[in-house]
Amino acid sequence: MSAVVGPSVFGLDPLYIGGVGLAEVLITLLKVGAAFALLLMAVMLMIWFERKLISDMQNRIGPNLAGPFGIFQTLADGIKLFFKEDLIPERSDRLVFKLAPFLSLVPAFLVFAVVPVGGDFDGSDGRVSLFGHETFLQVSDPPVGILLVLAMSSVAVYGVMLAGWSSGSKYPLLASVRASAQMVSYEAALGLSLVAVLLKSGSLSTNQIVAEQSMWNWNLWVTWVVPMVVFLIAATAELNRPPFDLVEAEQELVGGFHTEYSSIRFALFFLAEFMNTITMSAIIVTLFLGGPNGPDFTTVGWLSGLLWFFVKLMLFLFAFVWLRATLPRFRYDQLMDLGWKLLIPLSLGWLLVLASYDIAGDRGWNRAAAVIAMLAVMAALAGLLALALRAARQRRELDPQGGFA
C-alpha cells in the first residue's frame, strides 16, 4: 500500500489531500451526478436486458414495440406507473407506508457509491487524473467501504419489513415476515464469506481490495473459490431473485409484501430490486474478480478499467437472468436449510481453513499440513452436524405432532 493517506471523513480519495476547495466540490458533485445517472440508466437497460434475454430463452419475443428492440419499454412502464392512481389503504400506517419504498431504494443507490467502476490499476492504486486533479473513479472511498455495503443491505430489509407491516393487511404482513427472515438468514452467510476476502486483502476499503488483486491475482483464486460461490448464492437470496424469489413468487402469491402498493411506489420497489441486482453484481466483481483490474488494451489507462468492469458486470447480470430462466423456486424450508445448515457452516469453516493457512505461514509451520488438519476438523464437524440433523429428523418422524417442544 504505497499511497496510503491518513483516513479522513472523506475517505482515502487522493482528491481531498490538498484541502477541499471549489474544484474538489465540483468534481465530487460531478461524480455523484454521473453515478446517479449511470445507475438509473443501467437499471432501465437491465430490466430491458432481462426481459429480452429471458424471452429468448423461452421462445418468446419480449418487448418489441417501444423504441428499437423495445429498448424504451421500461421508460414507457415508468411513465405509465407515474400517472396511475396512487392508493393508500385506509388501515395503513400512512407515514411508514410512504417511507418504505424509499428505504428500499436509497440503500441500493448508496451501495454503488463505494464501487470502483474504473481506474488505472496497472501498477498504481487506481487513481486517475480528472480535470487536473487526482481522484478515484468511485463516488467515495470510505475506510469502511465494505461495512457500508453490509449496513445498507441490512437497511434494505427494513424497506421490505415496514412495507408489509404498514400495509394494514395480513397477507403483506406474512410475506414481509417471511421476506425479512430470508434476508436476515442469508446476510449471515453473505457476511461470513465476505470476511474471507477481508482476511486476505487486509482492508475494508473497496479501492484497496481492488488494488490488491493485481491483474489475474483475483480474490476468487486467493480465497480458493468457495467464498465466491457462497457469496453468489447468498447474494441471490439477498436480492430476492429466482430461485430464491419467495418474497414475490408471482405464480403463487398476489404480490408478497408490496400487495397493497400501487403506482410509482410499487415501481420504486422494483427499481430498487433491479438496482440491487446491479450493485450486488458490482460488489461481487469488486470483491472477487478484481473490479476494473485487468490487462490494459487501450491507450487511456482508466478507460480500460471501465471496460473490464463492464465486461465482468455483464457476466454476472447475464448469470442472474440465466438463473431465473433455469431454476425453479425453492420451497421455504429448503431455503432455510440451505442457508443455515449449509452456507453458514461452510463459509465459517472455510474462513478457519484460510486463517489456519495464513497462521501456518506466519509461524513457519507446514502450510499443507495445517490446511489438511483444518479440513479434517471441518469434515469431523460436518459429520457431527449431519448426525445432529439426522437425530432431529428421526425425533420429528417419531413424534409428528410434537412440533417444536
Next chain:
Amino acid sequence: MGYLRGFAVTLRKLFKGTETGRVVTTQYPDEKRPKPVRFHGRHVLNRYEDGMEKCIGCELCAGVCPARCIYVRGADNPPDDPVSPGERFGYVYEINYLRCIHCDLCVEACPTEAITESKLFEFSFTNRADAIYTKDELVVGDDGRPQQLPWEDWHPGDDEHTSAWVRATSPSGRADYEGQVAWSGELGYGIRPPERGQAADEEGDGPDPDDRGHDGHGGHQ
C-alpha cells in the same frame, strides 16, 4: 452433473430454436390466431334472408340464462308491417355483458336460431350503459353481418361464422352425435355447407329456407 443440464437447455434455446420454432409469439393485434370453432363471443340476433328478424320474443333464452343477463319482452307483430314471420316478435332484447358468462345456453334454447354467439370478443366499454347491448345493437345489419359498435375493435373478417356452431352439437350431449345440416337460410350467409361431424342430408337437395325450426335438434338419425 444432472443439476447443470437445465442450464444447458436454457442456453441452447438462446441461440437456436427448438422443434416448436424460434418463437411462439403471435403479434396479436396485427396477426390473429384462428379461433376455435366453438369459441363463444358476443351474441348477435340473426335475420332471415328476406330481412325479417328470427326472434319471436318467446323468452326461452332469458329463462335458461344462468347469469340472468338477458331481458326480453315480446310483442304482437303489427299485421301491416311484421317484424318477424309469425305472431310475435322480440320487442325489447337486452344482454348485459357485465353479467354474461358466454355459456351458450341461450343459443341452445332458442327455437328459431335467432340468437347465436359470434367469435367477437374485442369489446371494451367504458361505462355500464354500453355494457348493456340493446336489440338495435345486437341485430345483424342489412348485409347479415354483426354491427361494429364504436367501442368494439375487430378487423373485417373476424366476424366469420357469426351464427353459431352449436347446431351441430347433440341435444343429449352424445359425443358421437351427427346432426343433419338443416341451416335455415340466413341473411348474409345463405345456406351453409355441412360442417365436420354433420352428415349430409341425402334425402333432399338441402333444406328449404322456409323450413325453419327443423334443424336437427332433438332428433336422431
